[in-house]
Amino acid sequence: MPLPQTEMPGRLQAHFAERGIRITQQRRAILQVMETASKHLDASQLLRKAKKIDASVDRSTVYRTLRLLKRQGLIDELDLMHLNGEKHYYERKLNRDHIHMACLRCGKIMEFVSDVFETLKGEVEKDCRFHIVVSRLEIGGYCASCSK
Amino acid sequence: MPLPQTEMPGRLQAHFAERGIRITQQRRAILQVMETASKHLDASQLLRKAKKIDASVDRSTVYRTLRLLKRQGLIDELDLMHLNGEKHYYERKLNRDHIHMACLRCGKIMEFVSDVFETLKGEVEKDCRFHIVVSRLEIGGYCASCSK
DNA sequence: TTAAGTGCAAATATTTTGCTGTCAC
DNA sequence: GTGACAGCAAAATATTTGCACTTAA
Numbered sequence: 001m002p003l004p005q006t007e008m009p010g011r012l013q014a015h016f017a018e019r020g021i022r023i024t025q026q027r028r029a030i031l032q033v034m035e036t037a038s039k040h041l042d043a044s045q046l047l048r049k050a051k052k053i054d055a056s057v058d059r060s061t062v063y064r065t066l067r068l069l070k071r072q073g074l075i076d077e078l079d080l081m082h083l084n085g086e087k088h089y090y091e092r093k094l095n096r097d098h099i100h101m102a103c104l105r106c107g108k109i110m111e112f113v114s115d116v117f118e119t120l121k122g123e124v125e126k127d128c129r130f131h132i133v134v135s136r137l138e139i140g141g142y143c144a145s146c147s148k
Numbered sequence: 149m150p151l152p153q154t155e156m157p158g159r160l161q162a163h164f165a166e167r168g169i170r171i172t173q174q175r176r177a178i179l180q181v182m183e184t185a186s187k188h189l190d191a192s193q194l195l196r197k198a199k200k201i202d203a204s205v206d207r208s209t210v211y212r213t214l215r216l217l218k219r220q221g222l223i224d225e226l227d228l229m230h231l232n233g234e235k236h237y238y239e240r241k242l243n244r245d246h247i248h249m250a251c252l253r254c255g256k257i258m259e260f261v262s263d264v265f266e267t268l269k270g271e272v273e274k275d276c277r278f279h280i281v282v283s284r285l286e287i288g289g290y291c292a293s294c295s296k
Numbered sequence: 297t298t299a300a301g302t303g304c305a306a307a308t309a310t311t312t313t314g315c316t317g318t319c320a321c
Numbered sequence: 322g323t324g325a326c327a328g329c330a331a332a333a334t335a336t337t338t339g340c341a342c343t344t345a346a
Contacts, residue, residue: 022345024301043335058303063336079227081282086234086311087335099268101278112276116268120247121287123264129292130249130258134229137285139269144277170320170325191310206328211311234336235310 010035012074012092021068029053030065034075040089040109066090073133081140083107097121101139105146158183160222160240169216177202178213188226188237188257214238221281229288231255245269245283251291258291 012031016023033041033049041049043062050057069075069090078089081102099117101110117137124130141147160179164171181189181197189197191210198205217223217238226237229250247265249258265285272278289295 020346022300024345026302056303060304060337061302064301067337077230082225085334099272101272101276103278104281110276110278112272114268114271116264116271120262120264120268120285123262124247124249124260124287128249128258128260129295130251130287130289131295132287132289133252134289135285135287136229137268137283139272139278139280139283141278141280141282147277147279172320172326174327204328208312208329209327212326215312233309 012069015072015074019072021072025054026050026057026061027065029057030062034069034090034092037091040078040080040091042087042089044087046090076134076136078136079138080109081138083140097135097137099137099139101141101143103143103146104140105142108143110143160217163220163222167220169220173202174198174205174209175213177205178210182217182223182238182240185239188228188239190235190237192235194238224282224284226284227286228257229286231288245285247285247287249287249289249291251294252288253290253294256291 010031012035013023013028015021016027016031029050030046032053033046037046037049043059043066046066047057047059047062050062066075066077070077074093075090076093078091078100080089080100081104083102083104084107096113097117099112099114101112102108103110121132121135125132158179160183161171161176163169164175164179177198178194180201181194185194185197191207191214194214195205195207195210198210214223214225218225222241223238224241226239226248228237228248229252231250231252232255244261245265247260247262249260250256251258269280269283273280
């Protein structure tokens with residue numbers, strides 16, 4: 001029997017609590033969507049899903065909460081090569097950065113984790129004496145099925 | 149004594165000619181700006197500079213030409229970590245991809261070329277059987293001066 | 297209690313599109 | 322001559338903001 005949602009705040013809400021960031025009903029709904037989303041939501045999708053939990057959630061609250069999450073370093077903002085317009089996509093920042101590949105033909109999004117990527121970031125930090133906060137590698141091209 | 153501009157078409161215009169893409173007065177102005185730009189123009193800056201060469205250039209022609217240049221693989225589109233709003237920046241695609249680093253404090257944009265980046269792309273192509281057309285690595289953080 | 301957060305509506309910012317007239321080839 | 326391209330204005334898309342009301346702590 002799963003615990004009720006209120007007893008499973010999730011990491012995002014826990015982070016807010018630790019930092020003394022106020023947790024409102026609307027933020028709780030938005031965080032819950034971000035926690036449980038499989039992947040890559042844009043602001044409109046996030047709004048729609050959050051409204052199912054709390055119908056009062058407004059579009060501007062979604063944007064304000066996204067800004068907050070970005071500033072806290074809790075989410076990453078992606079373009080996915082602008083395959084579908086200029087909107088942004090958001091996902092929880094996970095333990096390890098990953099590369100996003102977008103197929104220019106079928107639109108499929110793939111992810112890839114690589115030690116070489118970590119090496120590359122290390123090189124940038126050392127050679128450029130640059131302290132990396134956030135990094136984004138997006139690749140456009142053709143996936144295995146589409147380039148056959 | 150420099151040659152008149154009409155005898156120095158530049159690579160972008162040459163590419164258009166080779167592919168039989170029509171070269172209009174307006175496109176010539178826009179290409180010339182892209183050729184000679186030091187770095188990273190957004191659409192409005194590009195429009196402003198192109199108008200100095202040909203005052204008739206319209207904003208929509210700039211966007212249409214940018215789309216054409218992107219599709220021809222002649223320019224790269226960047227966000228520069230959205231340090232200044234949601235607009236895009238454009239630069240001529242050079243021989244070799246480079247990484248863009250944006251300082252979150254002073255706004256400085258740095259570039260970095262790395263063999264490791266080439267290795268990483270090779271790994272993606274091989275391990276994911278993904279044919280890369282365009283790639284973009286943007287990093288946000290603090291530059292040497294700002295993280296002292 | 298009260299500072300922070302919210303909804304709502306309107307404003308901004310950026311990019312795209314429909315249409316009619318023009319020009320490169 | 323004609324199909325591709327242009328300017329113009331209006332629309333579309335995405336995001337932000339001002340303000341008065343509400344709420345978490």
